[in-house]
Amino acid sequence: MRVELQHISKSFGRVWANQDLSLTFEGGQIYAILGENGAGKSTLMKILSGFQSADSGQIVVDGQAVSFEAPTDAIEHGIGMLYQDPLDFPPFTVLENFIAGRPGGFFPDRQAARGILLDLAQRFGFDLDPDAYVDSLTIGERQQLEIMRLLSLNVRVLILDEPTTGISAEQKAQLFDVLKSLAHDDGLTVILVSHKLEDVIELCSSAFVLRQGRLVGQQQIPCDISTLVAMMFGKIVARQERPMSDLGDCVLHAERISLETRRLVVEDVSLDVRAGEVIGLAGLDGSGQNELVRVCCGLLRPDRGAVHIGGREMTGQPYHRFVKHGVAFLPAGRLEEGLIGGMTLTEHFALTLPSRAPWVNWIRARRTAGERIERFNVKGRPGSPIQTLSGGNQQRFALSLLPSNLRLLLLEHPTRGLDVESAMYIWEQLLRRREEGTAIIFISAELDEIVAYSDRILVFFGGRVTLVDDRADMTADRLGELIGGRM
């Protein structure tokens, strides 16, 4: 199927998100849409998938101009999009999610749907239990479900927004195999929206690069990563090396933590972290990293074991007690559980700035918002509602909200979905905190990030943990083996 976007423009207020963009996608190919945060990639893909409508320009499918009022229209024309945060119904089961949105009258044929689901899962080698609840799945598994759902609706153009963030290396390899097979064997058009140039080079045959709402150019792949970087940023960025620093007292002492969730048994995890230390948690999605992090800030209560913060026993205490003792937690879902959509940046500070007064000091909140926006390079105004910021800016803002003088900072995927420059900026800020004596524990799906910034690494596999503290072992290859369960 051939899809043409012709002279697409879209503005929000007086700002152009897309300006006169013309792109053509052929069947059987895998394309990348590249660009920095806020370059207009997401807007363009939302227009193509019927989620938003363009101000001007048209979409031509196989020579015929079409117009989409809603995502269902786009799906009827064979265009489906997989969002970065999968749009599913967590309280439903896998099968129910699969059925939702399928045509099929008032009484859906559950048996037939189950058959289709299992067939697709088997073809792609996805291991999904149709009766499992979606809120117990990892992002990677929810993504697999969404891909199968779209394919079962006869989608011929599959758009994926940052599909490799938040999923494991293994799931990524599997995803790429599936996408290649869909493009080459089934003739589907696959469009990948991504910041991760390695992924793009590995998977795609051609890349469109956007900058500030305009099309910079189309680049055939294979090519050098630096070529793409140059197109995206106009300059080449490199990862920074972190300086060595002395470690302080023990801030976290976790002793033989064990707990059982519906999906996973975490057993006997012990960890001591000293001030200024950075610990990276690696592992397949859902191997127990998130559970450990949540135990360390009081959001989960371990079945057995003890947690000490700064020498004080804290096991079983509520979250706010941990916060009081200098622990901060930055979750992965920014607008789901980190920030409050609908509130402005100033209001976030008014809410979080420590104060004994019962009233809000708006002047101070506004001043602080202004200062931190400046210091953390957030592109937004104090009065901007948080959801109008792009992902990278939201993450920088979330970081700017954290109090100073933290003992322990826990982060889930701190640079997920960010471009290289934003990710580096985040790490600059984190390393500065480390200099001030804050211990950092972070979860990441990107091994090079873990290798580059961690003093020690915990590798999770099925709830069990291997500690890697020898610099010689800290290579992506060795970690990859451990993550896969090879000791």
Next chain:
Amino acid sequence: MSTTEQSSPASHPAKPAMNGAQGRMLWRSFLDLLPAMLAPFFGIAAALGIIFGILAWQGADPQIAWDYLYQGTLADAAKRADLVAYWMPLAITSFGLVLTYTAGLWNIGVEGQIVMGAIGATWGVRLFAEGEPLLGLNLGHTGILFMCFVLAAASGALWAALVGFLKTRGGVNEIFGGVALNFIAQTFNMYLVSNGGPWQPAGSRATETARFPEIARLDAFAEYRRLSPATIYITVGAMVLVFLIMYVSRWGLQLRAMGKNQRSAFLLGVRTERNIVLSLAICGALAGIGGAYRVMTPDVSKLTATPSGGVGFLAILVVLLASMSAVLVPFVSFVFAMLSKGGQRIESGFQWDHDLLLDRSLVRVLQSTIVLMVVLAFGVRNRFFPPHRAQPDTDEDEVART
């Protein structure tokens, strides 16, 4: 609906250079608020239009209905005083609900909280003003009334806090908990005053208590015997309290954050469980005082079978139509009070006016039509004049700075 920006001190420019941008922001938030302010009036106008249309179609002069509405509410000072007396329980309950709805809590149980307040006030009368006072305390007129209001507030607060505990500790959604507790409160009230219940006077067959003794009756204005100055002071006090909470206090901001995203608010350090119980309790206390008004109004002065008379549910509509804005609540609740009161007059007017061959139940259509029309007005607003700040996923600031 965000309504606090313009009333917060943050809007005072910190730097003179910000004046232009801030002016525009103020203007924008005003434009956002404008449809919310106009929608109820549009709804009322549309509903009246429909009613008048029906009347005209039935061959009746719509003017008559209007006359009755006006005569029943605003025609003279005594009517206006009655209207204010009728309005206050609705207003004070609505103020309480602003807190819970802002925090994202559907306090359906408010009806039961009003009933419990009415029972609490009556209990105060029985403890301190009838027979031998409790502990031999002779509180005097003011003291007794004060204790009645305190007991009413406490009963309402307790009933509401129960909803909160059921939610936070028992995992019972506040809607289900509220509905159940409404039922229990109403049944308990019936038990007290009917079929030889403990509070029904011996030998009486009326489902109500005896009239309160003179010492436990609220003082009314000399010329308006249904309106008591004390209730006005308390209502104004409640209004000031809710204004302070919503527009000045950190707690109000926390409630707003919880209403938008409870999980994020919790992780950002808001004590959500405590706030759920607390906001419900304050709402319950205000609703309880509303219940006390209902039984202590000078011309009532007794606990009846239905002390609330649906004020709680009406208050929920008021708060929803006012978009949870404390500023709009007094106006919207006043309009509702007027329609309720005026509706009664139209109803009785039709009953006795034999020239009009109309089913008087037609008038009840009026209130529901208004609600429907107002909701429709909001729908129309959102469809054709989408609010600026509810624009998700724009990269406006992003692109603006590059």
